[in-house]
Amino acid sequence: MSEAVSRPTLEAVAARAGVSRATVSRVVNGGDGVREPLVERVRRAVEELGYVPNQAARSLVTKRHDAVAVVIAEPETRIFTDPFFALQLRGISKELTAQDNQLVLLLTEGRDDHARVARYLAGGHVDGALVFSLHLDDPLPGLIEGAGVPTVFGGRPGWSGGSKSAVYVDCDNRGGAEDAVRHLVGLGRTRIAHITGPLDQTSAADRLQGYRDVMGETDPRLVVASDFTPSGGERAMGELLDRCPDVDAVFAANDLTALGALRVLRERGRRVPEDVAVIGFDDVLPVAGQTEPALTTVRQDIEEMGRLMARLLLSTLNRGQSPTGAPTGVVLPTTLIRRATA
Amino acid sequence: MSEAVSRPTLEAVAARAGVSRATVSRVVNGGDGVREPLVERVRRAVEELGYVPNQAARSLVTKRHDAVAVVIAEPETRIFTDPFFALQLRGISKELTAQDNQLVLLLTEGRDDHARVARYLAGGHVDGALVFSLHLDDPLPGLIEGAGVPTVFGGRPGWSGGSKSAVYVDCDNRGGAEDAVRHLVGLGRTRIAHITGPLDQTSAADRLQGYRDVMGETDPRLVVASDFTPSGGERAMGELLDRCPDVDAVFAANDLTALGALRVLRERGRRVPEDVAVIGFDDVLPVAGQTEPALTTVRQDIEEMGRLMARLLLSTLNRGQSPTGAPTGVVLPTTLIRRATA
DNA sequence: GTGAAAGCGCTAACAG
DNA sequence: CTGTTAGCGCTTTCAC
Numbered sequence: 001m002s003e004a005v006s007r008p009t010l011e012a013v014a015a016r017a018g019v020s021r022a023t024v025s026r027v028v029n030g031g032d033g034v035r036e037p038l039v040e041r042v043r044r045a046v047e048e049l050g051y052v053p054n055q056a057a058r059s060l061v062t063k064r065h066d067a068v069a070v071v072i073a074e075p076e077t078r079i080f081t082d083p084f085f086a087l088q089l090r091g092i093s094k095e096l097t098a099q100d101n102q103l104v105l106l107l108t109e110g111r112d113d114h115a116r117v118a119r120y121l122a123g124g125h126v127d128g129a130l131v132f133s134l135h136l137d138d139p140l141p142g143l144i145e146g147a148g149v150p151t152v153f154g155g156r157p158g159w160s161g162g163s164k165s166a167v168y169v170d171c172d173n174r175g176g177a178e179d180a181v182r183h184l185v186g187l188g189r190t191r192i193a194h195i196t197g198p199l200d201q202t203s204a205a206d207r208l209q210g211y212r213d214v215m216g217e218t219d220p221r222l223v224v225a226s227d228f229t230p231s232g233g234e235r236a237m238g239e240l241l242d243r244c245p246d247v248d249a250v251f252a253a254n255d256l257t258a259l260g261a262l263r264v265l266r267e268r269g270r271r272v273p274e275d276v277a278v279i280g281f282d283d284v285l286p287v288a289g290q291t292e293p294a295l296t297t298v299r300q301d302i303e304e305m306g307r308l309m310a311r312l313l314l315s316t317l318n319r320g321q322s323p324t325g326a327p328t329g330v331v332l333p334t335t336l337i338r339r340a341t342a
Numbered sequence: 343m344s345e346a347v348s349r350p351t352l353e354a355v356a357a358r359a360g361v362s363r364a365t366v367s368r369v370v371n372g373g374d375g376v377r378e379p380l381v382e383r384v385r386r387a388v389e390e391l392g393y394v395p396n397q398a399a400r401s402l403v404t405k406r407h408d409a410v411a412v413v414i415a416e417p418e419t420r421i422f423t424d425p426f427f428a429l430q431l432r433g434i435s436k437e438l439t440a441q442d443n444q445l446v447l448l449l450t451e452g453r454d455d456h457a458r459v460a461r462y463l464a465g466g467h468v469d470g471a472l473v474f475s476l477h478l479d480d481p482l483p484g485l486i487e488g489a490g491v492p493t494v495f496g497g498r499p500g501w502s503g504g505s506k507s508a509v510y511v512d513c514d515n516r517g518g519a520e521d522a523v524r525h526l527v528g529l530g531r532t533r534i535a536h537i538t539g540p541l542d543q544t545s546a547a548d549r550l551q552g553y554r555d556v557m558g559e560t561d562p563r564l565v566v567a568s569d570f571t572p573s574g575g576e577r578a579m580g581e582l583l584d585r586c587p588d589v590d591a592v593f594a595a596n597d598l599t600a601l602g603a604l605r606v607l608r609e610r611g612r613r614v615p616e617d618v619a620v621i622g623f624d625d626v627l628p629v630a631g632q633t634e635p636a637l638t639t640v641r642q643d644i645e646e647m648g649r650l651m652a653r654l655l656l657s658t659l660n661r662g663q664s665p666t667g668a669p670t671g672v673v674l675p676t677t678l679i680r681r682a683t684a
Numbered sequence: 685g686t687g688a689a690a691g692c693g694c695t696a697a698c699a700g
Numbered sequence: 701c702t703g704t705t706a707g708c709g710c711t712t713t714c715a716c
Contacts, residue, residue: 007466009709020687025711035685052465056407057709059398060692070447086428093449097458102467105412105447107435116439123394124349125444230632263634290572292605351693362703367695375701399693402708 008049017045028053067102068313069126069149071117073133073140074108082228082256083284084302085132088154091306092130099314101127114140122147128313130154134201141166152313154305156329158202167316169309169330171300173203173281176334177210180251180279180298183336185214189249189277193222195236195261197253204228207253207281222247226257233260241268248276249342255280255287255297262291262341277342293340300334308332350391359387370395409444410655411468411491413459415475415482424570424598425626426644427474430496433648434472441656443469456482464489470655472496476543483508494655496647498671500544509658511651511672513642515545515623518676519552522593522621522640525678527556531591531619535564537578537603539595546570549595549623564589568599575602583610590618591684597622597629597639604633604683619684635682642676650674 010028014021019038026034027042028051034042045051059065070092072085096103104126106117121129121144128150133140136158144151145166153168184192194211197204208223215222221243226232233252237260240247252258258280262272270276272293280288283299308330352370356363361380368376369384370393376384387393401407412434414427438445446468448459463471463486470492475482478500486493487508495510526534536553539546550565557564563585568574575594579602582589594600600622604614612618614635622630625641650672 007464010711011709021710022687022689022712023685026686029711033685038686050464052461054402054709055465055467056398056401057692058711060396060402060694060709061711063692065398067446089447090449093447094451097449097455102462103447103449104409105431105435105445107432107439107445109436113439119394120444122392123397125397260632290602352695353693363694364696364704365702368702371695377701380702396693399708400695402693402710403695405708 007054008051009054010051013042013045013049013051016049017042063124065102065125065127066100067104067126068096068310069104069106069121069129071106071108071121071129071131071133071140071144073114073117073131073135073138082254083287084282087284087302088132088306088309091303091308092310093306094303095307095310095314099310101310101314108140111139114143118143118147121149124149127317128152130309130313133157134203136200136202150313150316152309154309156202156206158200158205167312167328169305169312169332170203171305171332172334173206174210174213176281176298176300176336177207177251178213179334179336180281181211181214183296183338184249184251184277184279184342187249187273187277187342191222191244191247192218192249192251193224193240193244193247195224195226195233195240195250195252195257197226197228197257199225204253211251219244226253228254228256230256230260230263233257234264235260237261237264238268241265241270250276250278252278252280255282255284255295258295258297258341259287259291262295273341279336279342283337288337288339291341296339296342297337298334299337301332305332349396350393351396352393355384355387355391355393358391359384405466407444407467407469408442409446409468410438410652411446411448411463411471413448413450413463413471413473413475413482413486415450415456415459415473415477415480424596425629426624429626429644430474430648430651433645433650434652435648436645437649437652437656441652443652443656450482453481456485460485460489463491466491469659470494472651472655475499476545478542478544492655492658494651496651498544498548500542500547509654509670509672511647511654511674512545513647513674514676515548516552516555518623518640518642518678519549519593520555521676521678522623523553523556525638525680526591526593526619526621526684529591529615529619529684533564533586533589534560534591534593535566535582535586535589537566537568537575537582537592537594537599539568539570539599541567546595553593561586568595570596570598572598572602572605575599576606577602579603579606580610583607583612592618592620594620594622597624597626597637600637600639600683601629601633604637615683621678621684625679630679630681633683638681638684639679640676641679643674647674 010021010024014024024042027039031039132154134155141157156170157166196208224236224240226236280295280297283297288295288297352363352366356366366384373381474496476497498512499508538550566578566582568578594603622637622639625639630637630639
């Protein structure tokens with residue numbers, strides 16, 4: 001280790017300020033109940049010595065860590081291709097920072113890592129957890145519940161069993177999808193297709209549900225399963241054109257999917273939006289703003305969702321209780337952003 | 343906080359196993375120097391009680407935290423559009439996990455955050471830091487140096503002043519660029535342009551240098567500054583076509599830039615690679631594999647760079663010294679990936 | 685209001 | 701080999 005010239009302790013500050021450790025501690029932690037002149041003196045001593053509290057020592061007695069784990073359980077490569085997580089992380093980071101909490105990042109690559117994560121959380125290293133685990137069959141949420149750590153989920157958790165009172169933050173996937181499809185209908189389109197996301201994820205399932213809400217019973221061939229990736233979108237769009245050449249609109253489950261669909265439409269000589277209108281979901285700018293033509297899409301405020309998750313968790317932590325019993329889910333609204341493709 | 347039914351302590355395990363705390367501690371930390379029957383008994387007690395060591399207490403005495411900070415100082419939105427950081431994070435995460443270290447993520451939004459990060463690092467909350475700060479004028483590296491925390495940089499640091507012995511991991515930007523341009527020359531191209539990245543970042547500067555190495559003195563109009571983004575690539579390509587209509591090859595500073603360039607080339611009716619050959623840099627698959635035609639590019643193993651950074655840091659930590667004096671930089675090789683654009 | 689003293693849970697000498 | 705004994709640096713009663 002670095003011989004980090006052992007940093008000054010409370011003791012040192014106390015000596016310098018000519019007070020007791022207890023007083024310094026009080027000042028450092030807000031200064032309530034200490035008279036002004038002393039506060040000032042201690043502050044100066046802290047300043048001069050460059051004193052920084054030892055978090056380990058503090059945690060040992062307070063049992064708080066001012067740290068929150070962010071668990072991203074995405075075996076797929078989606079984390080690395082979709083700016084979604086990055087944006088949400090930013091929101092989380094901002095909020096945690098604002099409230100002086102640290103962000104411990106736990107990336108899991110697969111089942112093997114679950115035990116590790118569970119152990120870590122149960123180990124009481126952090127005060128709470130923010131968990132992204134969007135697969136229906138994911139055992140992680142259950143494990144986490146077992147760890148007894150206050151947790152807020154990103155996205156409506158879809159696992160079966162376990163408590164039904166998980167706290168989560170999500171956007172209105174279903175409503176957003178409804179808006180999109182309604183818009184397409186309003187444009188006079190009649191053969192409106194949907195390219196889904198991976199249906200074992202609630203966001204994808206909810207968007208499909210929104211599509212169905214508006215379309216009612218339709219030609220089942222108009223719904224093609226895909227996976228939130230551009231190449232998946234290509235594949236699905238190709239299939240779609242093969243079996244329903246008369247399709248005149250596509251609601252893609254996310255922007256990346258729409259990107260792939262657009263590519264195939266161009267290849268096959270369909271004009272967008274004249275021949276086929278296209279709408280995406282997410283409004284991830286580097287994608288939606290860059291397509292040709294610019295993508296009409298459903299915007300969700302991803303960064304805000306991150307902030308909200310953090311805020312929710314911290315507020316329950318400060319309230320001194322686990323989130324259970326609190327509002328079960330917070331669902332943020334979406335807005336349709338009209339650009340050129342629909 | 344959650345009333346996490348106060349977890350069992352060493353004391354409790356010791357009582358249950360009928361040994362002393364010290365013995366339990368030894369077993370928990372590897373079990374050297376404890377006779378088999380006792381080890382077994384302690385193990386069982388640990389198991390039965392679900393004992394997990396209290397990291398705060400441990401840190402307090404060992405002065406180790408088994409935690410590493412990852413500082414991403416990117417005021418730009420690049421983190422959120424380029425899979426680069428995500429991949430590197432994955433590499434880092436894997437290596438840290440493998441060596442039982444935690445990853446504390448520090449995202450900075452601008453100068454205001456610098457002080458906070460410096461304070462955190464100086465506070466001795468982590469054993470070391472992995473820092474991404476690629477701007478020439480960034481004050482952060484200096485601050486970090488001041489904090490006295492062992493640090494490994496991602497990418498060759500370019501700040502002036504301060505120690506010249508910073509440890510870093512980078513890819514061979516210059517050599518990779520040379521390969522790319524040489525390939526273009528080998529294709530018989532003579533009007534080879536370069537769209538640069540932001541030149542206040544060493545990676546961009548080094549790639550430009552590689553271009554110059556091969557091209558020597560060229561028409562200065564063939565070099566256009568840009569910013570590693572698709573829209574920047576579009577802008578630059580447009581400019582390039584305007585002032586050098588006879589351009590027959592483009593080496594783009596990264597894949598995202600190439601993406602924008604390809605878009606403009608298509609718009610302007612230039613065939614790729616027949617009229618204009620294009621090469622990118624990075625080989626970020628979701629980009630390079632998805633362009634049309636598929637992008638020829640210079641691959642760097644981003645995830646491996648992340649792993650290496652972590653490995654380097656941990657090894658110096660274990661060696662009980664700060665990295666200073668160790669090899670100054672580790673430069674990974676690049677390879678040209680031939681696809682369809684050149 | 686301020687100080688003295690008692691630990692938080694653990695590791696690391698040091699004895700035995 | 702195993703147990704005993706000091707603390708690590710901090711917060712927090714409890715007296716004064």
